[in-house]
Amino acid sequence: MGYTTDTTYDGIREREFTVRDIPGVLWTPVPAGEHPPLVLLGHGGGLDRKSPPMTGRARLLVAAGLAAVCIDAPGHGSRPRTAEDSRDILLMRQARAAGSSLAPLVVRYNSRLAERAVPEWQLTIDALADEEFGPIGYAGVALGTAIGVPLAAVESRITAAAFGLCWPDNLLAPARQITVPVQYAMQWDDELISRHAALALFDAFGSAEKSLHANPGRHGDFPAHEVESSVRFLLRHLR
Template sequence: MYFTSETSADGLVEREFTLGDVPGVLWTPSAGPGPLVLLGHGGGNHKKHPAMTGRAGLLVAAGFSAAVLDAPGHGDRPRSAEDDREVALMQEAMATGEPVGPIVERYNGDLAARAVPEWQAALDALQDEVPGPVGYWGINMGTAIGVPLIAAEPRIKAAALGQFWPSTLVDLAKQITIPIEFAMQWDDEHIPREGALALFDAFASPEKTLHANAGKHKQLPRFEAASAVRFFSRHLGTP
């Protein structure tokens, strides 16, 4: 891991890094690192999207550290011809009103296969900087990558997930027993309600909580972010 920049303001230290050819960001409190929460960004976004910097700010204010990687084909990483084809298919389906789920599941499954080993290598390096318990927080594509990562990675002890289709993740979810907080939109125009419930139901976790909010896919309430921080405080502890 090679740190390429460092800035500090308002009690938050932000360090950008590269791990091989994978770029990422690590945020820590100025007073010293707290428990680490890995952040998975959404499809079409990147490591410093406002959703990521906003969640990182909430986590650091509560005493946590946070880290995010650009997913394959996102942010500062080049897109392959296959990435371009899949994105074009998704955009066409949304423009014509066709179901987008099968395309997203297929493409995000491919992204997860590439991203999980990268996250494991990053976690190896990050634990030198931020030892201690680890959580994972990812919605949408962040869940598509997060579920296989959590199933493969015993260092992750709690996860906030949600808003994804079930078919490619159910079998992996059945292997997961850590505490889960799961968000869904009751009126989601892309993910059928029964599909979101099926994925939540599949987790084998003795402690799991479903947060179902009224509204469409992109109307997840902002207060769910604060709830996720409280969830991590319960299960990872804070300094």
């Protein structure tokens, strides 16, 4: 692991790094305190480690005394796409233009990315061991959930997770393996992910402690207060 930048602003220390060829960003409070909890941030499809939703969520976490880290998913940010990535993206754009269902295409695409991203996240956690963080949590919606659910299912160092806005296909089995506290957010009138599908994924989580946040509105109406709610949820469990 190598740090490539190190800047401080507004009480935040921001360090960009690479683990092998995986670019990432680590945000920590200034001063950091002793063993701050660490939240892994999974970005959505088409975004990257420094997109506004990630930097905004990181600011909220750091303000609460937590550290945050985000890495680019395969084929996102500065990472090259494979031929399969490009094919799937083209098919999704064509389906959207034709008004066809995106579900089977997005599920296939997300599943392939998750297979590559899960070991990359585990490698990143290993590389951050010298930073001596406290408990680890995870937060991510959409693609962030498609990667985060299989990650939390196999990574025992994750002790709480906030998910949302994702198709249940291929996630039901790993969701049943998750027993840490979970918060899940959905849009009640989501035109992409049916209400039944969202509830099926929430029901599948094997956690004794889990909460469902259902908000009115379509897929793109996901409210900003859900991000703040996830920060409070993670703070409660990681502290």
